[in-house]
Amino acid sequence: xxxxxxxxxxxxxxxxVLSTAAxxxxxxxxxxxxxxxxxxxxxxxxxxxxxxxxxxxxxSQLTMVVDEFDGYTYNEIYGxxxxxxxxxxxxxxxxxKVSKPEKENEFTVKMDRNxxxxxxxxxxxxxxxLVCTHVDSKDHYNSFNHTATLRSEVRSFEVSFPKExxxxxxxxxxxxxxxxxxxxxxxxxxxxxxTVDYEHMYGNLADAxxxxxxxxxxxxxxxxxxTKDKDKILEDLERFVKRRDYYRKVGKAWKRGYLLYGxxxxxxxxxxxxxxxxxxxxxxxxxxxxxxxxxxxxxxLIATANRSILVVEDIDCTIELQDRIAEERATPGLGYxxxxxxxxxxxxxxxxxxxxxxxxxxxxxxxxxHIEKLDPALLRPGRMDVHVHMSYCTPCGFKFLAANYxxxxxxxxxxxxxxxxxxxxxxxxxxxxQLMRSDELETVLKELIEFxxxxxxxxxxxxxxxxxxxxxxxxxxxENVEKIxxxxENEEEN
Numbered sequence: 003x004x005x006x007x008x009x010x011x012x013x014x015x016x017x018x019v020l021s022t023a024a025x026x027x028x029x030x031x032x033x034x035x036x037x038x039x040x041x042x043x044x045x046x047x048x049x050x051x052x053x054x055x056x057x058x059x060x061x062s063q064l065t066m067v068v069d070e071f072d073g074y075t076y077n078e079i080y081g082x083x084x085x086x087x088x089x090x091x092x093x094x095x096x097x098x099k100v101s102k103p104e105k106e107n108e109f110t111v112k113m114d115r116n117x118x119x120x121x122x123x124x125x126x127x128x129x130x131x132l133v134c135t136h137v138d139s140k141d142h143y144n145s146f147n148h149t150a151t152l153r154s155e156v157r158s159f160e161v162s163f164p165k166e167x168x169x170x171x172x173x174x175x176x177x178x179x180x181x182x183x184x185x186x187x188x189x190x191x192x193x194x195x196x197t198v199d200y201e202h203m204y205g206n207l208a209d210a211x212x213x214x215x216x217x218x219x220x221x222x223x224x225x226x227x228x229t230k231d232k233d234k235i236l237e238d239l240e241r242f243v244k245r246r247d248y249y250r251k252v253g254k255a256w257k258r259g260y261l262l263y264g265x266x267x268x269x270x271x272x273x274x275x276x277x278x279x280x281x282x283x284x285x286x287x288x289x290x291x292x293x294x295x296x297x298x299x300x301x302x303l304i305a306t307a308n309r310s311i312l313v314v315e316d317i318d319c320t321i322e323l324q325d326r327i328a329e330e331r332a333t334p335g336l337g338y339x340x341x342x343x344x345x346x347x348x349x350x351x352x353x354x355x356x357x358x359x360x361x362x363x364x365x366x367x368x369x370x371x372h373i374e375k376l377d378p379a380l381l382r383p384g385r386m387d388v389h390v391h392m393s394y395c396t397p398c399g400f401k402f403l404a405a406n407y408x409x410x411x412x413x414x415x416x417x418x419x420x421x422x423x424x425x426x427x428x429x430x431x432x433x434x435x436q437l438m439r440s441d442e443l444e445t446v447l448k449e450l451i452e453f454x455x456x457x458x459x460x461x462x463x464x465x466x467x468x469x470x471x472x473x474x475x476x477x478x479x480x481e482n483v484e485k486i487x488x489x490x491e492n493e494e495e496n
Contacts, residue, residue: 062164062165063162063163063164063165064162064163064164064165064168065160065161065162066160066161066162066171067158067159067160068080068083068158068159068160068161069156069157069158070156070157070158074300074301074304074360075304075360076304076305076307078180079176079179079180080157080158080159081183082179082180082182082183082184083130083159083161083179083183084112084113084159085183085186085187086179086182086183086186087112087113087119087121087130087159088110088111088112088113089111089186090119090120090121090130091111091119092119092120094118094120095113095117095118095119096117097114097117098111098112098113098114098117099111099112099113099114100112108190113130113132114132115132115133115134115157116131116132116133116134117131117132118130118131123174123175123178124170124174124175126163126164126167126170126175127163127164128161128162128163128175129161129162129163130159130160130161131159131160131161131162132157132158132159133157133158133159133160134155134156134157135155135156135157136155188282191282192215192216193215193216193278193279193282193283193284193285194213194214194215194216194284194285195213195214195215195216195284195285195286195287196211196212196213196284196285196286196287196306197211197212197214197287197289198210198211198212198288198289198292198293198302199211199212200292210301210302210305211286211302211305211306213284216275216278216284216285218272218275218278218279219275219279220272220273220275220276220279221276221279221280222235222236222276222280224276224402224406225269225272225273225276225402226269226395226399226400226402226403226406226430226433226434227269227273227392227399227402228396228398228399229398231390235273235277235388235390236280238258238388239258239277239280239281239365242258242365243281243363246362246363255361255362256362256363256364257353257361257363257364257365257366258364258365258366258387258388259353259365259366259367259368259384259385259386259387259388260365260366260367260368260386260387260388260390261367261368261369261370261373261380261381261386261388261389261390262274262367262368262369262370262390262392263369263370263371263372263373263389263390263391263392264371264391264392264393265371265392265393265394265429266371266429267429267430267431267432268392268393268394268429268430268431269392269429269430269431270315270369270392271315271369273390273392274311274313274367274369277311277365277367278311281309281311281365282309283309283310283311283365284307284309284310284311285310285311285313286306286310286311286312286313287313287315288302288303288312288313288314290314290317290344290349293344294344295343295344295348296344296345296347296348296351298344299344299348299349299352300348300351300352303352303360304360304361306361306364307361308361308362308363308364309362309363309364310364310365311364311365311366311367312364312365312366312367313367313369314366314367314368314369315368315369316369316370316371317368317369317370317376317380318370318371318372318373318375318376319372319375346377346379346380350379350380350385353366353385354384354385368380368386394427394428394429395423395428395429395430395432395433396423396424397420397423397424399430399433400416400419400420400423400433401416403430403433403434403437404416404437407434407437407438408437408443408446410443413443413447415447415448415451418451419447419450419451419454422451422454422455422458423454425458425461426454426455426457426458426461427457427461428453428454428457432453432457433450436449436450436453437450
């Protein structure tokens with residue numbers, strides 16, 4: 003009887019425990035569902051944080067937080083985890099973020115906010131959660147609405163695991179995630195060109211740039227550039243991407259500066275696209291005239307990713323860079339915040355100063371039509387390491403264009419065309435336009451010859467007019483001198 007009574011008591015106790023646990027679990031699930039469906043986003047993260055914190059007190063688990071940004075610097079582990087976890091979807095996952103850019107073939111799958119994903123590594127169970135906290139900020143200047151409140155969010159991953167595996171996580175698990183994520187990104191990477199999103203640049207740094215697909219087909223095989231110049235650039239790029247350890251050893255930031263200069267239409271933009279396609283680097287196109295001050299410039303530059311090309315086109319005319327001192331200029335109006343200018347010193351500080359070390363494997367490209375207008379401080383090695391003169395079309399460049407546009411490597415008219423190109427001063431863009439004017443090969447080449455003859459005459463006429471203007475100016479100066487001499491003679495006689 004005693005044994006039977008004891009057994010019944012244990013069974014009753016077990017039922018109560020199981021019933022209580024089931025009730026608690028059901029309550030927790032209900033609370034979670036209600037929170038996700040009805041609770042404002044501002045309170046969801048705090049609510050879930052409190053729940054996890056409560057149960058964490060009775061757990062042997064350790065939780066590590068991986069924020070999206072560490073200060074101004076993008077957290078590499080966060081980006082790697084976001085990519086890695088997209089391939090670790092579990093049956094218990096209820097919400098996912100799915101996207102597919104128009105010109106890409108594969109879907110991108112990511113965790114949605116406040117979801118959990120379980121991962122197994124070296125027989126250890128890891129629970130990942132994406133936590134997003136919405137914030138409102140008025141600490142920014144909006145030229146369209148001076149009382150606007152910017153809405154953004156702070157994102158972080160939380161990963162929980164048994165406490166005894168802390169060292170393994172730091173030494174093996176996180177490096178493994180970074181390695182796998184890089185491989186995944188490279189396998190399905192579609193090149194992007196980014197422009198600054200000025201409406202969101204004062205919120206989350208990750209939203210400072212807006213991407214679109216880069217579909218530019220330019221390659222070094224199709225560029226109308228002399229073979230010697232191509233080989234020089236390719237050799238420099240190859241050497242650069244292989245010298246990570248060398249740059250660290252000599253104490254320099256792992257970056258390379260290029261200056262492309264020459265007349266409009268000589269292929270500067272095509273060369274940049276060819277560099278991006280060759281290296282598989284994204285492009286960040288920075289319009290300096292849209293950036294208000296040095297601090298804003300620093301924000302958008304820090305938000306650029308590694309393995310990328312930063313492009314500042316027409317540096318000679320996009321912004322006044324002669325003043326090296328950042329001076330506040332009060333904005334006329336009803337007490338608007340003061341505006342500051344982007345200065346040469348602010349730009350150089352990121353290119354070659356302490357801020358230049360905030361990122362790896364970056365190429366900075368400046369373009370200009372007038373190199374003589376640039377401040378000498380921009381041109382020295384360490385800032386603009388490689389100067390590439392994008393000249394008028396050469397015979398070698400014409401042969402590349404003919405092979406690319408017409409599919410031919412030689413023709414009886416080539417000799418005449420090449421002789422005219424040497425003296426006509428035409429850009430590769432102008433030659434390419436002529437080669438597209440007809441599908442008839444003979445017609446295209448003959449019309450190109452006529453075009454080159456006209457350009458040569460135009461050049462000679464301009465040179466003659468310039469010479470006549472110079473002679474006229476000299477004659478006028480001589481007349482003035484004679485007039486002054488006569489006046490002096492008359493004064494002496496009187």
